[in-house]
Amino acid sequence: MNNFGWYEPKTIEQASAAMKSDGALMAGGIDLLCMLKERLIEPKRVVNLKSVSGMRTIENGKTIRIGALVTPETIEGDANLRKRATVLAEAASVVASPQIRNVGTLGGNLCQRPRCWYFRDKDVFCLKKGGDRCYSVDGSNEYHAILGGGPCFIVHPSDLAPALISLDATVKTNTRTIKIDEFFVLPEKNVHAENVLEPGEIITEVELPAEWLDAKSSYVKVRERPSFDWALTSCAVAFKMNGSKVSAARIAFGGVAPIPWRSKEAEEELVGKEISESTARTAGRAAMADALPLADNPYKVELAVNTLVMAALQAVQ
Ligand SMILES: Cc1cc2nc3c(=O)[nH]c(=O)nc-3n(C[C@H](O)[C@H](O)[C@H](O)COP(=O)(O)OP(=O)(O)OC[C@H]3O[C@@H](n4cnc5c(N)ncnc54)[C@H](O)[C@@H]3O)c2cc1C
Structure with missing residues (x-):
């Protein structure tokens, strides 16, 4: 260095x-x-x-405010989050390894850079680093994007991000408040960054709005190496229920796109229905209808459908 x-x-x-x-x-x-x-x-x-002092606490009130320096380990172990924002506690519990969960932070988890092997290779001058091509297009692309890709095909590595999307969280910085749906940015808009933070902008906390607290929610992650690994696919779901039927849903995938991928198609499929393997599978297929896999990753399409099925069933069990 x-x-x-x-x-x-x-x-x-x-x-x-x-x-x-x-x-x-x-x-x-x-x-x-x-x-x-x-x-x-x-x-x-x-x-x-x-x-800098502060940013290390979880404050429970009408909303829940989590400081940017709170670790995944603290999120995972927080009883109130486990009860009221289950999807987030579950996502925190599968971030990396126990050691990394103990040291990493919420802000860093959201702003970590992609793990694409071309991006991480200092000798490869790819599009994201100012070069003129994305080497994954004709290269080894088994871990790359199947949705929202182009001109670069990274997948967003954060587990906490899809969970926060399912809870409709808000990101607070030293200068402004950003809805989580607007925080991440596709490569077609800005190939050099994964989020909208400006130079000198710092996340100070993330707020979970009252509206989605206590929803039935869950996070399921599929990875090659269960001890610690990034997601091949993951899915975060949150459902508001009216009796046994879904009255509102928020669903986001990890591991499939350059940003945590919210699927309004899947959400619309499930509203007004009971969660069953069949309805969840239909929603998963709706979510993946526009998937454009690369040569080595068509497996991700069916895997993502199944990941949604598992997350949906787990949320309402
Ligand atoms: C082997 C390994 C396996 C991993 N597996 C997973 C996994 O399965 N799931 C997962 O989600 N993550 C995984 N990670 C990523 C790990 O969780 C992140 O590296 C960690 O969360 C980053 O947090 P940090 O606080 O250490 O960030 P740092 O390394 O300190 O920072 C990361 C980036 O975020 C920026 N940043 C940090 N805090 C802020 C802030 N408050 N405001 C603005 N920008 C900020 C920094 O400038 C930097 O660019 C893995 C990492 C490793 C090394």
């Missing part, structure tokens, strides 16, 4: 200003240090967000 300075800001304003003068923000450091070691970034300074 390159030589870099170390900065311990005391306030968000100091951290933000340092980021604007070639400083890289670090929270848990798990992804940022990989990026440094792989020479994918070469900042003048690393700005340690953990030296």
